[in-house]
Amino acid sequence: MAKLTSLKSEKRLLDRQAADGIRTHILEGILPAGGRLLETQLSEELEVSRGTVRAALAQLAREGLVQQVAFTRWQVSETSPRDAWELYTLRAALEGLAARLAAENGVAADHKRLKSTVAELTRAVKDKRFGDVTDIDFRLHQEIVEIAKHRRLAEQHGYIMQQVRFHMVHSGFFPKDYAALVDEHAALIGAVIERQPDLAEALAKSHNEAEVKLLAAHTEENPRAETAS
Amino acid sequence: MAKLTSLKSEKRLLDRQAADGIRTHILEGILPAGGRLLETQLSEELEVSRGTVRAALAQLAREGLVQQVAFTRWQVSETSPRDAWELYTLRAALEGLAARLAAENGVAADHKRLKSTVAELTRAVKDKRFGDVTDIDFRLHQEIVEIAKHRRLAEQHGYIMQQVRFHMVHSGFFPKDYAALVDEHAALIGAVIERQPDLAEALAKSHNEAEVKLLAAHTEENPRAETAS
DNA sequence: TGATGGTTGATCGTCAGCAATCGCGAGGGG
DNA sequence: CCCCTCGCGATTGCTGACGATCAACCATCA
Known part of the structure; x- marks a missing residue:
């Protein structure tokens, strides 16, 4: 039997994939610094639920690319x-x-x-x-x-x-x-x-x-x- | 009129509070290293929903105190x-x-x-x-x-x-x-x-x-x- | 003008439920 | 006796809907 690469080795959790998608958009400059991120809009574009989007945004906040304003909004970080x-x-x-x-x-x-x-x-x-x-x-x-x-x-x-x-x-x-x-x-x-x-x-x-x-x-x-x- | 102190100064998001609770348990050594964490059990003890517990565990995983084994379990980190x-x-x-x-x-x-x-x-x-x-x-x-x-x-x-x-x-x-x-x-x-x-x-x-x-x-x-x- | 109160729209948190996956033991074959 | 496979139970992953909460905006009125 030939050596196979595991198919599931790159199978990733959905919230990670969602974070990847948003991260790419941010790093390519498509989303402007300080720009607002709407949970519902993102969930529609990525075709995942709002809970998954929330998990992805929390991850990106930890990475420093996104900021959470409690009860109010998510936004792309600013650069100073x-x-x-x-x-x-x-x-x-x-x-x-x-x-x-x-x-x-x-x-x-x-x-x-x-x-x-x-x-x-x-x-x-x-x-x-x-x-x-x-x-x-x-x-x-x-x-x-x-x-x-x-x-x-x-x-x-x-x-x-x-x-x-x-x-x-x-x-x-x-x-x-x-x-x-x-x-x-x-x-x-x-x-x-x-x-x-x-x-x-x-x-x-x-x-x-x-x-x-x-x-x-x-x-x-x-x-x-x-x-x- | 006496000066009032802001009520919201210590008002925190619920998932942060949940993370605080679990973090304290871990840092005090009550939960053993490598010990398993059940979402359902934690949600009952902390009296929050499972979704909130998941957010708290994800936060602790990012802090390095907890590890996520996909589709299988959450566990307290090991020390090597x-x-x-x-x-x-x-x-x-x-x-x-x-x-x-x-x-x-x-x-x-x-x-x-x-x-x-x-x-x-x-x-x-x-x-x-x-x-x-x-x-x-x-x-x-x-x-x-x-x-x-x-x-x-x-x-x-x-x-x-x-x-x-x-x-x-x-x-x-x-x-x-x-x-x-x-x-x-x-x-x-x-x-x-x-x-x-x-x-x-x-x-x-x-x-x-x-x-x-x-x-x-x-x-x-x-x-x-x-x-x- | 400025304070008040209501409306709108967003996030926060919950819940019930289903799908996906894993661990483990029973069972069968060598 | 060992090893492999299958299936079941348990747990996590994800969803959609709902009510509560909060901030921003706006119309009203003194």
């Missing part, structure tokens, strides 16, 4: 400069730990995968396929986290990166200095492969600090009327 | 040495950031509160009120996080600390060297008050690393039949 600062500082702390662990634990196969992704990133920058650059950038950081073999870290990092992506889409902030971006990633991956935990952690942190400074400059230039927390 | 390692490494990263921010941002009132809590901790150790020591220890770390003024950090730290408490209750691990505990906390708070971010971050991390080593020794001495992840 304060949020961006929180995301990048927290991301620096988490990725610092991830880089350290990856440098300590990574095996040859991991190193090979990282090198391959860095090469992809370099090619995309050289070819000026800037749309792909962001995706590969995200994937590279995710691979480091996976090598760290830390379930809770991976989960938290995933939520943070989701919010980073959300913030990028809605604030129009994207990296600009692609040459520096490639250099920083190459240095970080080099430290991981050469098993230098301290250096890897430091590079991961400084990489994020560089981005938070760029973001601060961006929000200076593009001030928005956002309510302070 | 791997979990403990994850909790302490992640906690070190988060508290490192918190200590850094607290050292940068703390004002006089914050410093006063920290000193007061350290004094409480010192007194409790001197009086050998070891039950109180743990609570004050937790509160001290929470105060540092609050001073950092970082919403997402505070949220994540809260969830982690909840799981740490859960793990302590169910694994029987408690600090032993109370003198060193007081010294480490005093040094950390000193660095925060003297506005030395680098030192504060380093002390917060080493404090947690010390604990993870104690824990490793503890699990060596008290091996349990736990399933590896």
Whole structure:
């Protein structure tokens, strides 16, 4: 008998699927930041019951993409400069730990995968396929986290990166200095492969600090009327 | 006319209240690790509907105290040495950031509160009120996080600390060297008050690393039949 | 103008019920 | 005796409908 992949391995609970659908809409920017979400409308569009929609919205609220105003409304989260600062500082702390662990634990196969992704990133920058650059950038950081073999870290990092992506889409902030971006990633991956935990952690942190400074400059230039927390 | 206090200040959504009730039971060790939770039974005991119980359990699952086995059962999470390692490494990263921010941002009132809590901790150790020591220890770390003024950090730290408490209750691990505990906390708070971010971050991390080593020794001495992840 | 009260529409919580799935033991075959 | 299969009971997953509660809007009236 040939090896079969389980059919039900990807069978997911309905509320998760509903959350996936809404999440995709939010991350693609189809739903505007601060936009209202109606339970009944969502339940009709997704063809699930209102209870299932409520469970999905609660999940998304935990992920930080949606906010619940008790007894009143559900809405897509807003983006403020304060949020961006929180995301990048927290991301620096988490990725610092991830880089350290990856440098300590990574095996040859991991190193090979990282090198391959860095090469992809370099090619995309050289070819000026800037749309792909962001995706590969995200994937590279995710691979480091996976090598760290830390379930809770991976989960938290995933939520943070989701919010980073959300913030990028809605604030129009994207990296600009692609040459520096490639250099920083190459240095970080080099430290991981050469098993230098301290250096890897430091590079991961400084990489994020560089981005938070760029973001601060961006929000200076593009001030928005956002309510302070 | 006497001033009235808002009635709704403590009015909470019912599913949150249900989650609070179950959470307390779990954190006090009344429900054993791995113990099964029946939706029907909980709804009868808490006198809420099954739907509300499901919402509460989903919330607790997101907090890491409960696990959902699809179509089969809800159960209290298990504690493994791997979990403990994850909790302490992640906690070190988060508290490192918190200590850094607290050292940068703390004002006089914050410093006063920290000193007061350290004094409480010192007194409790001197009086050998070891039950109180743990609570004050937790509160001290929470105060540092609050001073950092970082919403997402505070949220994540809260969830982690909840799981740490859960793990302590169910694994029987408690600090032993109370003198060193007081010294480490005093040094950390000193660095925060003297506005030395680098030192504060380093002390917060080493404090947690010390604990993870104690824990490793503890699990060596008290091996349990736990399933590896 | 500004306070009052009513209307509207949304969320919150409950309930009864059915479908989907799993665990486990009885039963049968080797 | 062991192993496999089947079926039953228990539990979870999901639905639709309902009443209660709450916020926002609007008309009324002093």
